[in-house]
Amino acid sequence: MNLHRNRLIRRLIEEHPRMAWIYCRLRRIVEGGVGPVAGA
16 A cells, blocks of 8 residues: 555656645645644
8 A cells, every 4th residue: 555655656756746845845744743844
């Protein structure tokens, strides 16, 4: 399941770099919680 998800993300990065960047930012905020990472 995770491998399949990574493959989808990799394709997203190749086709839409900006969308992938935003996705990574959002994921980092969610994982880090409301801390210094959220304001970075």
